Amino acid sequence: MDGIFDMLILGAGPAGISAALTAHARGRSALVLSSDPMNTPLARAPRIDNYPGLPGMSGRELLAAMGESLEEQGISRVTGRATAVAPFGGTFMVSAEQDVYRARTLILAVGAQQGAKPFPGEAELLGRGVSYCATCDGMLYRGKRVAVLGLGAAGEKDAAFLERVGCQVLYLGPTQAKKCEIKGTDRVTGLVADGEEYPVEGVFILRDTVAASVLLPGLAMEGGHITVGADMAASVPGVFAAGDCTGRPYQIARAVGQGNIAALAADAYMRKEQEKQK
Ligand SMILES: Cc1cc2nc3c(=O)[nH]c(=O)nc-3n(C[C@H](O)[C@H](O)[C@H](O)COP(=O)(O)OP(=O)(O)OC[C@H]3O[C@@H](n4cnc5c(N)ncnc54)[C@H](O)[C@@H]3O)c2cc1C
Structure with a gap:
């Protein structure tokens, strides 16, 4: 082959x-x-x-x-x-x-x-602050503030990984992130979760799919x-x-x-x- x-x-x-x-x-x-x-x-x-x-x-x-x-x-x-x-x-x-x-x-x-329905801003900012893979992209955010939407099985484990590589992590579990919007034009600048805005440079969306x-x-x-x-x-x-x-x-x-x-x-x-x- x-x-x-x-x-x-x-x-x-x-x-x-x-x-x-x-x-x-x-x-x-x-x-x-x-x-x-x-x-x-x-x-x-x-x-x-x-x-x-x-x-x-x-x-x-x-x-x-x-x-x-x-x-x-x-x-x-x-x-x-x-x-x-x-x-x-x-x-x-x-x-x-x-x-x-x-x-x-x-x-x-x-x-x-x-x-799995994408959040507003997710598809537009994918690769420009939005990531689906903590182990692939985590190092890019070393020293930066990131949000982790832990919607799947690996959420907490991946949040811990991001902390280990030096990210400042805001972790939102499956019941904490019902309504989210990702903010930014060229790159991610923030996350609005259930009405509250958090300034972040990266958003890791960790679903199983x-x-x-x-x-x-x-x-x-x-x-x-x-x-x-x-x-x-x-x-x-x-x-x-x-x-x-x-x-x-x-x-x-x-x-x-x-x-x-x-x-x-x-x-x-x-x-x-x-x-x-x-
Ligand atoms: C509680 C419950 C009881 C049910 N009981 C019955 C029943 O008695 N009889 C019946 O006929 N049907 C039943 N169903 C429905 C049945 O489970 C589904 O119709 C069936 O599993 C559909 O098969 P599928 O292969 O399309 O999807 P799924 O079984 O959902 O499989 C999808 C697969 O894709 C994988 N996947 C998804 N996204 C990605 C990705 N990005 N990368 C890699 N892998 C990915 C998932 O991990 C999974 O392995 C039940 C469902 C539930 C929830």
């Missing part, structure tokens, strides 16, 4: 795992990149009664069994939170913390993304969901989406079915692209 995967599948929930198994069955190289799959809504489901063939399983057990299918087929999987996607020479570069992965097609299976529209600017969305066609193709050529991120009903069976269709469509897309190059 040339270091470029055929399909990069973002998310190891039912949709992502289904897509990866289908990609593998079609002889495509696939990488599943996901935040901790046991820290997802499904892992909290006490019992699943409407998924065929697995009576009485909890969500956690179902996710573990699905993960085992990946292992059994030898499909590559890494844990990490994707923070940006950039199209590059007919491929996609996906940044996850300090790592970068490259693939010919991208399947977004990132779940319903509740709570990143809104798809921020991850891949230009991606068509409707009502917080990724717009897809019947073949799960998104508005950007080479990008497909499956599962809860494409809309309701939020159900495992739907996510698994869409993951399958998305991978088949990505396979067909790659074949067409290869033919064009002949």
Whole structure:
């Protein structure tokens, strides 16, 4: 392999795992990149009664069994939170913390993304004071005052990291930062949280996910969901989406079915692209 995967599948929930198994069955190289799959809504489901063939399983057990299918087929999987996607020479570069992965097609299976709606100013000031990664960007803010919106699992740990590298940290946990706005024109100058303004030079927004529209600017969305066609193709050529991120009903069976269709469509897309190059 040339270091470029055929399909990069973002998310190891039912949709992502289904897509990866289908990609593998079609002889495509696939990488599943996901935040901790046991820290997802499904892992909290006490019992699943409407998924065929697995009576009485909890969500956690179902996710573990699905993960085992990946292992059994030898499909590559890494844990990490994707923070940006950039199209590059007919491929996609996906940044996850300090790592970068490259693939010919991208399947977004990132779940319903509740709570991932960007704050006012977030997308505009991303990379100019707004960061999603404390370990990547922390040193840039040494000696400076920064705010940490700890909305995901790693919030407190990352705030402690920023303090260790010498930042003056204002930490706001999940219940302390309901309504936020990031201020600044060229760069971040402040954060307004629940009506109170704090002068800061950086704002670290630490969710377990990143809104798809921020991850891949230009991606068509409707009502917080990724717009897809019947073949799960998104508005950007080479990008497909499956599962809860494409809309309701939020159900495992739907996510698994869409993951399958998305991978088949990505396979067909790659074949067409290869033919064009002949
Ligand atoms: C309490 C509860 C009970 C439920 N019970 C049922 C039930 O009984 N039956 C049923 O059919 N459905 C049930 N559901 C719904 C079901 O969980 C979802 O429909 C299903 O999990 C959707 O699968 P998905 O793959 O689309 O998304 P998810 O399962 O949400 O998976 C998304 C994945 O993407 C990852 N991710 C997100 N953003 C990023 C990023 N930026 N970088 C890397 N990884 C990322 C997440 O970590 C996760 O692994 C329940 C949901 C809840 C909350």
